[in-house]
Amino acid sequence: MRLRTNVLRIAVVLGAFLAVELLSRIGAIPRVMMIPPSEMLIALVRLLLSGRMNVHIAITLRNVGIALTSALLLGFVGGVVVHALPRLRRILDPLFASYYSIPIFVFYPLFIVIFGMGSIPLIIMGFLSAVVAMVINTLNGLDRVPRVFRKTAQVFQMTRARAVCLIILPAAAANIFTGIKLAVAYAFIGVIAAEFILSGGGIGYQISFTYYAFDNNTMYALILLILVLVTVINMSLYVWERRLLTRMGRR
Amino acid sequence: MRPSKPHTADVFILVGGLLLFWQVLFLLVGELAITPPLDTLLYAIRLLGRERFWPHVVETATAFAAGLAISVVGGLAIGLSLGFHRLSGEVFEPILTALYSIPKVTLYPMILLIFGIRMSAKVAFGTIHGIVPIIIFTMDAVRNIKPVYIKTGRLYHLDPATMARTILVPAALPEIVTGLRVGFSLTLIGTLIGEMFGSLQGLGFVLMRAIGLHDVKTIMAVTLLLVAFAASINTILLVIDHRLHERAI
Amino acid sequence: MSQPHVALTNVSRVYPGTRNQGPVHALGPLDLELWKGEFFSVVGPSGCGKSTLLEVIAGLALASEGTITFEGAPVAARVPDGVGVVFQEDASFPWLTVQDNIAFGLRRAGVDAEEIAKRVNYAVTFMGLKAFARAYPAQLSGGMRQRVCIARTLVMQPRLILLDEPFGALDQQTRLLMGDELLRLWRETGATILLITHALDEAAMLADRVGVMSARPGRFIDILPTGWPRERDSLIVARQEFGQVTGHLWSLLRGESLKALQNDQ
Numbered sequence: 158m159r160l161r162t163n164v165l166r167i168a169v170v171l172g173a174f175l176a177v178e179l180l181s182r183i184g185a186i187p188r189v190m191m192i193p194p195s196e197m198l199i200a201l202v203r204l205l206l207s208g209r210m211n212v213h214i215a216i217t218l219r220n221v222g223i224a225l226t227s228a229l230l231l232g233f234v235g236g237v238v239v240h241a242l243p244r245l246r247r248i249l250d251p252l253f254a255s256y257y258s259i260p261i262f263v264f265y266p267l268f269i270v271i272f273g274m275g276s277i278p279l280i281i282m283g284f285l286s287a288v289v290a291m292v293i294n295t296l297n298g299l300d301r302v303p304r305v306f307r308k309t310a311q312v313f314q315m316t317r318a319r320a321v322c323l324i325i326l327p328a329a330a331a332n333i334f335t336g337i338k339l340a341v342a343y344a345f346i347g348v349i350a351a352e353f354i355l356s357g358g359g360i361g362y363q364i365s366f367t368y369y370a371f372d373n374n375t376m377y378a379l380i381l382l383i384l385v386l387v388t389v390i391n392m393s394l395y396v397w398e399r400r401l402l403t404r405m406g407r408r
Numbered sequence: 409m410r411p412s413k414p415h416t417a418d419v420f421i422l423v424g425g426l427l428l429f430w431q432v433l434f435l436l437v438g439e440l441a442i443t444p445p446l447d448t449l450l451y452a453i454r455l456l457g458r459e460r461f462w463p464h465v466v467e468t469a470t471a472f473a474a475g476l477a478i479s480v481v482g483g484l485a486i487g488l489s490l491g492f493h494r495l496s497g498e499v500f501e502p503i504l505t506a507l508y509s510i511p512k513v514t515l516y517p518m519i520l521l522i523f524g525i526r527m528s529a530k531v532a533f534g535t536i537h538g539i540v541p542i543i544i545f546t547m548d549a550v551r552n553i554k555p556v557y558i559k560t561g562r563l564y565h566l567d568p569a570t571m572a573r574t575i576l577v578p579a580a581l582p583e584i585v586t587g588l589r590v591g592f593s594l595t596l597i598g599t600l601i602g603e604m605f606g607s608l609q610g611l612g613f614v615l616m617r618a619i620g621l622h623d624v625k626t627i628m629a630v631t632l633l634l635v636a637f638a639a640s641i642n643t644i645l646l647v648i649d650h651r652l653h654e655r656a657i
Numbered sequence: 658m659s660q661p662h663v664a665l666t667n668v669s670r671v672y673p674g675t676r677n678q679g680p681v682h683a684l685g686p687l688d689l690e691l692w693k694g695e696f697f698s699v700v701g702p703s704g705c706g707k708s709t710l711l712e713v714i715a716g717l718a719l720a721s722e723g724t725i726t727f728e729g730a731p732v733a734a735r736v737p738d739g740v741g742v743v744f745q746e747d748a749s750f751p752w753l754t755v756q757d758n759i760a761f762g763l764r765r766a767g768v769d770a771e772e773i774a775k776r777v778n779y780a781v782t783f784m785g786l787k788a789f790a791r792a793y794p795a796q797l798s799g800g801m802r803q804r805v806c807i808a809r810t811l812v813m814q815p816r817l818i819l820l821d822e823p824f825g826a827l828d829q830q831t832r833l834l835m836g837d838e839l840l841r842l843w844r845e846t847g848a849t850i851l852l853i854t855h856a857l858d859e860a861a862m863l864a865d866r867v868g869v870m871s872a873r874p875g876r877f878i879d880i881l882p883t884g885w886p887r888e889r890d891s892l893i894v895a896r897q898e899f900g901q902v903t904g905h906l907w908s909l910l911r912g913e914s915l916k917a918l919q920n921d922q
Contacts, residue, residue, distance in 0.1 A: 161495075162495065162498045162499050165499045166499045166500075166502065166503065169499060169500070169503065170503065189521065190518075190521045190522050191521065191522070247415065247418050248418045248425075249422065250418075251418075251422060251643070252422060252426075254642075254643075254646055255639045255642045255643060255646070257590075257593060258589075258592075258593030258638045258639065259593075259635050259638050260596065260597045260601075260634060260635075260638065262597075262600075262601065263600075263615065263627075263630075263631040263634055263635070264631065266618075266619045266627050267441065267442055267627075269619075270437070270440065270441040270442070270622075342509035346509075346510075346512075346513075349511040349513065349514060350511055350513040350601070353513050353514065353516070354513070354601070354604060355619070364514055364517060365517070368520070376517055380514050380517070380518065383510070383511060383514045384510055384514070387509060387510050387511065388506050388509070388510065391505070391506060391509045392502070392506065
């Protein structure tokens with residue numbers, strides 16, 4: 158059954174690809190709108206080989222990396238702290254619940270004014286997009302540790318530190334992994350959206366630039382690059398998560 | 409996540425805390441960067457009183473409403489079909505998750521090329537943001553309907569329409585509402601981002617123009633209006649969401 | 658000699674094979690006759706097909722072979738009129754109050770409002786749910802929710818009631834009390850009852866006859882009459898015959914349970 162769904166899935170994706178390819182080749186989709194996917198692919202390969210986008214790719218990856226790492230660390234620590242302070246948690250709850258309904262990019266100009274143009278506002282945007290997802294999921298994970306696990310730790314006379322490392326964190330692992338998955342996705346979205354909207358370098362900015370320069374080939378190559386990059390990373394996390402969960406018997 | 413019911417006192421503390429933080433930030437970075445809470449509020453009210461401001465609001469509201477309508481109707485239809493048809497649901501689930509994670513802003517130039525610099529581009533952009541979570545949540549809601557409910561329906565010889573109306577919809581409703589809530593917020597965000605480029609009307613455009621002119625007052629005031637709108641609607645939907653999940657076992 | 662209320666002849670159920678495993682022979686072939694108004698219980702090791710048996714009788718699942726009749730008419734893919742089922746899992750609808758839950762079937766059948774009110778009121782009182790009529794299932798314990806499910810079945814005035822381990826999630830004392838209620842229900846309605854349970858004492862206490870099933874594929878090893886009077890309650894557990902019946906059931910079942918355990922491994 159698994160094999161069948163996998164095959165069907167590949168067929169669906171391939172089918173969509175081929176359909177678009179066909180439509181653009183016969184001119185049903187004008188070149189001015191979108192170039193055929195195969196040409197996007199070729200343009201991407203050429204682009205990567207030529208290395209002229211390497212600077213921008215490096216900038217984006219660095220921005221995402223910093224934003225993500227800080228979001229994961231601070232988000233996790235924040236989650237742990239808030240979990241330990243129920244009153245604080247109750248106060249912050251509405252904020253967490255509404256956070257992702259707010260268009261965070263509206264605060265972008267604020268950061269530019271404070272920190273100037275350049276990478277810092279981009280990193281902050283990525284950070285702000287990702288951190289709350291990590292906090293929320295850390296909180297959920299800690300909530301879901303069954304009380305009986307904590308009692309077991311007590312029966313084994315474990316110190317707090319050992320209990321946390323050996324029992325509580327593994328028990329919360331599933332939710333924390335969800336937090337990591339979301340944080341990765343949101344960090345990319347935050348950084349690239351910020352690069353796109355208000356420049357500063359990076360792939361997002363380059364997409365905007367090539368659009369205005371009518372350089373469709375490079376633009377689509379870059380769009381494809383981002384799609385592939387983000388999808389590969391997220392899919393890897395997804396597969397890793399499933400393995401983790403199956404081992405723990407949660408599926 | 410099921411947020412616990414906030415006590416009124418706590419909400420005041422939170423809002424008070426945020427306002428305080430805002431004021432302190434103003435004292436630190438000065439008026440070239442942000443405007444303090446009271447001034448922002450007053451200016452926002454003034455903006456709302458200006459005749460020239462409203463066409464922008466209407467533009468955004470129209471684009472948002474259209475995008476939302478398509479997201480909701482399309483999302484529910486697709487989500488329900490994928491939910492009921494097991495195989496399709498399984499095949500498409502990772503594809504949808506992947507779609508959810510990609511930075512849709514990168515598709516923006518493509519949307520512009522396809523739709524041109526028009527209302528339809530904004531609507532399209534809003535839709536691609538909002539439709540995906542609605543599909544995912546609706547699909548999950550249907551797949552998670554307890555089989556015993558359907559067996560019970562068969563005991564009473566319910567025809568498909570009655571089965572849907574009296575059992576399937578109420579059972580799936582809590583998760584569907586959560587999806588609609590998320591879809592609402594994301595459609596709004598998508599519409600605003602869509603307005604920031606090549607548009608000559610709309611709140612997104614106003615924002616972009618203010619950024620270009622370094623018009624801090626307008627930036628803050630429009631931001632305040634948008635955040636207030638988004639947060640209040642989300643809170644209302646959250647209350648509904650919460651009530652529905654309270655009854656769920 | 659009158660006709661049996663429910664008759665199964667040479668019934669078996671085989672689940673078709675998938676890519677990963679061959680076909681699963683879940684049940685039978687077996688024969689069974691249930692007489693009108695009797696209380697019949699089925700016990701057997703886990704995985705022996707007890708639930709499948711119930712679903713096949715109810716018309717919720719199709720037998721691969723053999724025939725099932727209820728009141729003389731064949732049962733196939735549709736639940737016949739006059740059959741009520743209480744499932745193992747909690748089937749109470751969380752979005753309806755207790756009384757709306759109980760009224761559900763009647764409303765769908767188009768019964769008029771006055772009659773609905775009368776029957777719901779009766780069921781609510783009979784099952785001891787009067788104080789919770791307007792509560793939602795989420796506010797009730799597992800045992801109370803099962804009572805709601807039983808009440809919902811009761812108002813339809815079924816002639817055959819099938820129960821699939823309805824008290825599985827409850828503690829022993831509550832189960833004994835629920836057993837009392839079930840007996841009351843049985844006497845009050847005069848329905849034929851088929852109760853599936855893994856608890857031998859429950860089967861021994863409640864039933865007129867107990868069918869013992871083998872390990873998968875389930876067939877009846879033996880059917881034990883208990884000989885209890887109709888007016889019985891949970892206090893018969895004190896009687897000596899109760900111990901004998903339960904003991905006999907276990908002696909039959911022990912070997913089969915071991916077999917089932919090995920099958921699992």
